[in-house]
Amino acid sequence: MLLKLFSRNRHTVQKLGFTLITLVAVITVLPIVGTVIFILVKGGSALSLEFLTGFPRDGMRAGGILPAIIGTLYLTFGTALFSVPLGIAAAIYLAEYAKDNRATRAIRLAIINLAGIPSVVYGLFGLGLFVLFLKLGTSILAASLTLSIMTLPVIISTAEEAIRSVPQSFRTVSISLGATRWQTIRRIVLKEALPGILTGVILGLERAAGETAPILFTGAAFFLPRLPNSPFDATMALPYHLFVISTQVPEMPIQIQYGTALVLLIFVLTMNIVATVIRSRARAKRQW
Amino acid sequence: MVLSSIVNRLLHMNKIQIQNLSLQYSDGTESLRNVSMEIRQNAVTVLFGPAGGGKSTLLRCLNRLNDLAEVKTSSGQILIDGVNILDPKIDVVALRRKVGMVFARPVPLPMSIRENVIYGLELAGEKRKSKLDEAVERSLKLAAIWDEVKDRLNDPAIALSGGQQQRVCLARALALQPEIVLLDEPTSGLDPISTGKVEAALQELKKEFTIILVPQSVQQAGRTADAAAFFLQGELIEYAEGKNLFTAPKHKKTEDYIMGRFG
Ligand SMILES: Nc1ncnc2c1ncn2[C@@H]1O[C@H](COP(=O)(O)OP(=O)(O)OP(=O)(O)O)[C@@H](O)[C@H]1O
Ligand SMILES: [Mg+2]
Numbered sequence: 190m191l192l193k194l195f196s197r198n199r200h201t202v203q204k205l206g207f208t209l210i211t212l213v214a215v216i217t218v219l220p221i222v223g224t225v226i227f228i229l230v231k232g233g234s235a236l237s238l239e240f241l242t243g244f245p246r247d248g249m250r251a252g253g254i255l256p257a258i259i260g261t262l263y264l265t266f267g268t269a270l271f272s273v274p275l276g277i278a279a280a281i282y283l284a285e286y287a288k289d290n291r292a293t294r295a296i297r298l299a300i301i302n303l304a305g306i307p308s309v310v311y312g313l314f315g316l317g318l319f320v321l322f323l324k325l326g327t328s329i330l331a332a333s334l335t336l337s338i339m340t341l342p343v344i345i346s347t348a349e350e351a352i353r354s355v356p357q358s359f360r361t362v363s364i365s366l367g368a369t370r371w372q373t374i375r376r377i378v379l380k381e382a383l384p385g386i387l388t389g390v391i392l393g394l395e396r397a398a399g400e401t402a403p404i405l406f407t408g409a410a411f412f413l414p415r416l417p418n419s420p421f422d423a424t425m426a427l428p429y430h431l432f433v434i435s436t437q438v439p440e441m442p443i444q445i446q447y448g449t450a451l452v453l454l455i456f457v458l459t460m461n462i463v464a465t466v467i468r469s470r471a472r473a474k475r476q477w
Numbered sequence: 478m479v480l481s482s483i484v485n486r487l488l489h490m491n492k493i494q495i496q497n498l499s500l501q502y503s504d505g506t507e508s509l510r511n512v513s514m515e516i517r518q519n520a521v522t523v524l525f526g527p528a529g530g531g532k533s534t535l536l537r538c539l540n541r542l543n544d545l546a547e548v549k550t551s552s553g554q555i556l557i558d559g560v561n562i563l564d565p566k567i568d569v570v571a572l573r574r575k576v577g578m579v580f581a582r583p584v585p586l587p588m589s590i591r592e593n594v595i596y597g598l599e600l601a602g603e604k605r606k607s608k609l610d611e612a613v614e615r616s617l618k619l620a621a622i623w624d625e626v627k628d629r630l631n632d633p634a635i636a637l638s639g640g641q642q643q644r645v646c647l648a649r650a651l652a653l654q655p656e657i658v659l660l661d662e663p664t665s666g667l668d669p670i671s672t673g674k675v676e677a678a679l680q681e682l683k684k685e686f687t688i689i690l691v692p693q694s695v696q697q698a699g700r701t702a703d704a705a706a707f708f709l710q711g712e713l714i715e716y717a718e719g720k721n722l723f724t725a726p727k728h729k730k731t732e733d734y735i736m737g738r739f740g
Contacts, residue, residue: 359586364573369570380587
């Protein structure tokens with residue numbers, strides 16, 4: 190009797206627990222879903238072919254946002270160009286070659302801390318190093334380099350994690366079959382770690398695509414009547430454009446602001462979804 | 478160099494000579510203590526004894542896989558065909574092609590059965606499809622697994638049963654046409670039938686290869702050994718012909734272990 194009561198009681202507690210957890214989950218998801226719906230409703234009406242493929246007119250109060258879209262594409266691509274090879278190389282070094290000593294631990298600590306630096310600090314650093322000292326000027330190149338530095342810690346730590354999670358036994362077997370260390374890394378380790386690495390790369394680039402502060406002083410232009418045609422040109426970019434039309438332009442039609450926000454959101458969310466798909470596909474296919 | 482190894486081969490029927498081998502891992506464990514033994518060509522030599530005796534350590538010295546471990550000190554020599562393979566200057570890749578290894582747990586690489594078998598050959602630069610196909614068939618047959626997998630060579634190797642995986646791993650090591658095959662408890666995860674198949678394969682293989690086996694049990698040691706070496710805490714206690722060692726061990730410790738009286 191007592192036992193029965195107790196077990197029913199336990200059942201109730203368990204139910205309560207599940208309900209609470211579900212509630213917490215809903216509460217965390219709600220703001221995200223809310224934001225997306227809100228922006229979709231407010232900005233959906235602005236989306237049109239002209240908006241996506243036209244230049245801004247009337248002091249940006251009308252027309253399209255093509256230069257900002259193209260600019261963000263350039264910046265994201267430029268960032269990838271520097272941060273992906275460098276980040277993966279660093280991750281391979283840390284995971285496969287670095288000895289576990291004080292220097293390595295210091296490097297790892299630095300990377301973790303680098304990830305926590307506010308993005309505006311990166312912006313100032315980029316201004317000092319790339320724009321002024323290396324005389325790259327406010328340019329796509331300088332902005333991409335700045336974004337790369339900001340993105341690197343994310344790429345390095347996720348890629349290192351992905352490389353480490355490849356079972357040690359694969360390496361041992363490969364070496365025992367006459368592979369060199371580098372052949373083992375290239376043919377087995379990287380192949381298996383690739384989905385994890387890609388996820389990290391996309392998450393890093395996604396952050397780069399959405400940031401304003403790092404490009405503010407290094408490459409973003411308030412308004413450009415044409416598309417940039419060299420890496421040394423400044424460029425418009427979606428996040429900065431959004432900032433500009435939301436705070437710097439009086440009598441700005443509200444749906445252009447939300448339309449721009451929507452385009453940026455779609456851009457970033459698409460990358461996110463691609464990353465998720467890659468990850469879950471790889472997990473389903475994984476052979477270990 | 479070539480001449481000296483030919484002379485050596487003529488002088489010794491022994492493929493491998495281990496001379497005063499000692500090894501200490503960096504955590505201080507003395508895993509091998511002054512081990513000396515000679516290993517015959519075309520025979521199954523069994524290394525057995527209780528856990529931690531240094532059997533796996535010795536195997537990993539023979540193909541220099543211990544290069545990957547944190548070894549503090551090692552001394553002594555291992556001569557294979559008269560060449561000291563512990564010499565830092567030797568070509569370890571060539572050594573590992575000559576000395577194949579099969580591990581306790583089957584570790585199929587994350588690729589198809591065929592790709593697993595040709596992995597080492599491709600690394601060695603073999604590109605001709607006919608050669609690769611030939612090697613696949615030859616080594617899968619040697620490992621007594623050809624009939625079971627010949628129609629599914631392009632399936633992922635992980636999809637096979639544990640016993641099949643282990644024989645594919647054996648085939649993978651054999652594909653490189655090694656001269657010596659090291660097997661570290663190759664049947665430890667297998668059912669009796671798969672174990673029987675692997676043991677039967679070994680008896681065939683020794684005609685072509687020099688086999689060094691760490692058995693899963695004393696029984697397996699008795700069934701398979703041409704020569705047997707009993708290891709205890711890093712020391713070689715007794716080394717003799719299999720039939721002698723298991724029927725009339727000379728050392729008390731060996732006898733106790735074989736009789737299952739080991740504490
Ligand atoms: N990579 C390593 N680093 C440090 N110590 C090790 C390493 N490998 C083995 N050892 C130690 O060396 C000793 C011998 O180990 P080894 O694996 O050679 O024994 P074994 O005879 O194969 O045992 P088992 O029957 O359990 O496989 C053990 O004390 C073990 O803890
Ligand atoms: Mg062992």
